[in-house]
Amino acid sequence: xxxxxxxxxxxxxxxxxxxxxxxxxxxxxxxxxxxxxxxxxxxxxxxxxxxxxxxxxxxxxxxxxxxxxxxxxxxxxxxxxxxxxxxxxxxxxxxxxxxxxxxxxxxxxxxxxxxxxxxxxxxxxxxxxxxxxxxxxxxxxxxxxxxxxxxxxxxxxxxxxxxxxxxxxxxxxxxxxxxxxxxxxxxxxxxxxxxxxxxxxxxxxxxxxxxxxxxxxxxxxxxxxxxxxxxxxxxxxxxxxxxxxxxxxxxxx
Amino acid sequence: xxxxxxxxxxxxxxxxxxxxxxxxxxxxxxxxxxxxxxxxxxxxxxxxxxxxxxxxxxxxxxxxxxxxxxxxxxxxxxxxxxxxxxxxxxxxxxxxxxxxxxxxxxxxxxxxxxxxxxxxxxxxxxxxxxxxxxxxxxxxxxxxxxxxxxxxxxxxxxxxxxxxxxxxxxxxxxxxxxxxxxxxxxxxxxxxxxxxxxxxxxxxxxxxxxxxxxxxxxxxxxxxxxxxxxxxxxxxxxxxxxxxxxxxxxxxxxxxxxxxxxxxxxxxxxx
Numbered sequence: 001x002x003x004x005x006x007x008x009x010x011x012x013x014x015x016x017x018x019x020x021x022x023x024x025x026x027x028x029x030x031x032x033x034x035x036x037x038x039x040x041x042x043x044x045x046x047x048x049x050x051x052x053x054x055x056x057x058x059x060x061x062x063x064x065x066x067x068x069x070x071x072x073x074x075x076x077x078x079x080x081x082x083x084x085x086x087x088x089x090x091x092x093x094x095x096x097x098x099x100x101x102x103x104x105x106x107x108x109x110x111x112x113x114x115x116x117x118x119x120x121x122x123x124x125x126x127x128x129x130x131x132x133x134x135x136x137x138x139x140x141x142x143x144x145x146x147x148x149x150x151x152x153x154x155x156x157x158x159x160x161x162x163x164x165x166x167x168x169x170x171x172x173x174x175x176x177x178x179x180x181x182x183x184x185x186x187x188x189x190x191x192x193x194x195x196x197x198x199x200x201x202x203x204x205x206x207x208x209x210x211x212x213x214x215x216x217x218x219x220x221x222x223x224x225x226x227x228x229x230x231x232x233x234x235x236x237x238x239x240x241x242x243x244x245x246x247x248x249x250x251x252x253x
Numbered sequence: 254x255x256x257x258x259x260x261x262x263x264x265x266x267x268x269x270x271x272x273x274x275x276x277x278x279x280x281x282x283x284x285x286x287x288x289x290x291x292x293x294x295x296x297x298x299x300x301x302x303x304x305x306x307x308x309x310x311x312x313x314x315x316x317x318x319x320x321x322x323x324x325x326x327x328x329x330x331x332x333x334x335x336x337x338x339x340x341x342x343x344x345x346x347x348x349x350x351x352x353x354x355x356x357x358x359x360x361x362x363x364x365x366x367x368x369x370x371x372x373x374x375x376x377x378x379x380x381x382x383x384x385x386x387x388x389x390x391x392x393x394x395x396x397x398x399x400x401x402x403x404x405x406x407x408x409x410x411x412x413x414x415x416x417x418x419x420x421x422x423x424x425x426x427x428x429x430x431x432x433x434x435x436x437x438x439x440x441x442x443x444x445x446x447x448x449x450x451x452x453x454x455x456x457x458x459x460x461x462x463x464x465x466x467x468x469x470x471x472x473x474x475x476x477x478x479x480x481x482x483x484x485x486x487x488x489x490x491x492x493x494x495x496x497x498x499x500x501x502x503x504x505x506x507x508x509x510x511x512x513x514x515x516x517x518x519x520x521x522x523x524x
Binding site: 025030237 | 295301302305306311314371
């Protein structure tokens with residue numbers, strides 16, 4: 001099925017989608033022309049400015065967003081996300097927003113290039129960090145009671161203290177992870193950092209929960225395989241031009 | 254052989270002459286020759302979809318941001334000269350503009366080159382800087398440009414001029430020579446550290462030359478001067494080389510208005 005890459009009015013979207021489209025010689029279109037196309041693989045970056053609705057209402061798509069590890073730096077300014085460069089990694093997900101659930105390439109080479117050291121299991125963990133999704137994600141996924149439901153679920157499994165963390169928290173993620181027993185999120189990319197820091201991560205989103213099921217929260221396991229899979233599913237804009245990226249895209253078809 | 258071009262433009266100059274260049278590039282460059290445009294300001298939509306081999310992106314570079322934060326608002330770094338004198342025993346100051354001291358205006362070029370290196374394909378052999386006041390005269394492909402490229406031990410090709418700073422509307426970088434990045438990083442260091450204030454002129458052509466001579470002398474780096482023979486003594490050196498077969502460089506305001514260089518440009522010597 002033909003891939004058509006769509007751009008919005010946002011410069012970050014325009015930059016990232018241009019690299020995708022032009023490195024792969026794909027058709028490149030303004031999102032306002034989406035209705036002209038049928039039976040295509042819809043490709044774009046992010047869920048704002050009209051892309052989210054299309055992604056949710058189409059069966060075949062490639063979703064691009066910030067990578068799991070070593071992604072580009074960004075600042076949050078009210079509801080706007082400002083990208084401070086495009087040199088980091090971007091994830092490419094087929095028919096999902098967060099993870100290529102059935103992707104099998106767990107080769108370590110790309111992960112090793114990231115220079116992320118893997119710490120041993122943190123045996124001094126005291127509390128469970130519950131990472132709340134952003135307001136955008138809550139609305140997008142329609143998970144308005146996520147925090148309450150997940151707290152209740154965790155309480156049914158363990159008596160450990162739960163600390164809720166989100167992007168407005170005063171304590172940084174790095175600090176809070178130091179004494180974390182486990183990291184629970186819907187689909188947060190911070191979970192990948194947690195695993196590298198020696199904190200087992202658990203997910204509620206369908207694309208990721210097989211890699212860390214909340215029911216196993218007391219069965220502490222660092223799923224390094226998830227990191228290797230993630231490293232093979234994220235790419236820099238420069239890498240878009242390479243053969244390895246083409247092979248990756250083909251493997252998702 | 255794989256070649257890409259990089260250039261930078263803002264919206265005002267895009268409308269004056271950059272658009273003409275980019276549209277001509279889309280028409281005349283073969284599809285394997287890419288052009289990366291580092292655009293200041295909102296990118297015109299007509300550029301996004303113009304051609305598969307043209308990628309337009311904003312200037313987002315940490316080193317540029319650091320340089321601009323330090324020096325961007327400093328009038329001295331923007332070419333203003335504070336000339337003090339006495340009149341009726343009173344100390345007066347006269348402000349004059351001199352482009353040779355406008356470090357900020359001409360910094361976009363080196364920082365755009367630096368930025369582009371983070372995004373160009375890994376298998377690229379050469380990266381060409383071009384000013385955006387260029388005209389494309391006929392169709393060209395990568396192999397047509399081989400003679401202008403710095404092969405093997407050469408770091409960069411450039412348009413040197415006798416008794417004048419080089420014409421840096423064209424620079425060709427040898428990406429397969431791993432030492433080229435040290436040259437670019439040194440140029441950038443002169444901007445970010447403020448070292449440019451210690452030089453006799455602060456515009457990029459002077460700085461490219463300054464670092465080139467420093468590297469030739471101290472590290473025996475090799476640079477390829479494309480201006481050989483008579484061309485070296487010509488004021489409009491660009492069109493007096495074989496680059497003239499493919500391009501016209503609209504150096505200065507009048508040529509931009511006219512849309513072409515003049516017959517005199519083929520004979521006028523550097524003064």
